[in-house]
Amino acid sequence: MRSQVELLVLYQDILLMLDEAKHEDKCMGIEVEGVEKLKKALEEVAKDIQQRYIRMFERLKTRYSHPLVPVQEDTCLGCFSKLPTSYHERGRNDEGIFTCENCGRLLYWIE
Numbered sequence: 001m002r003s004q005v006e007l008l009v010l011y012q013d014i015l016l017m018l019d020e021a022k023h024e025d026k027c028m029g030i031e032v033e034g035v036e037k038l039k040k041a042l043e044e045v046a047k048d049i050q051q052r053y054i055r056m057f058e059r060l061k062t063r064y065s066h067p068l069v070p071v072q073e074d075t076c077l078g079c080f081s082k083l084p085t086s087y088h089e090r091g092r093n094d095e096g097i098f099t100c101e102n103c104g105r106l107l108y109w110i111e
């Protein structure tokens with residue numbers, strides 16, 4: 001079973017691919033079949049994500065192209081503000097999803 005964060009990373013990836021596919025549709029005529037496959041994949045991933053995270057994600061999506069951003073060296077890579085050190089361990093231990101206090105984006109930790 002994947003963690004909520006991993007699922008959200010996937011969710012965002014597929015959404016961005018869908019956006020791209022829709023965009024390319026106008027210029028190059030991408031196969032409709034491909035778009036349908038992406039939509040199906042998105043549904044599958046969304047099923048396993050808690051509703052409240054999807055809602056948070058969708059709300060942030062109206063503001064940012066990437067509502068979910070990585071954290072590196074305790075810095076939110078969305079707005080480049082320093083995160084409280086207490087986030088570090090809790091975030092890595094995967095006890096839930098954290099948001100950046102400065103920009104409100106959802107965070108995930110990379111090694």
Ligand SMILES: [Zn+2]
Nearest residue numbers: 076079100103
């Ligand atoms: Zn931030």
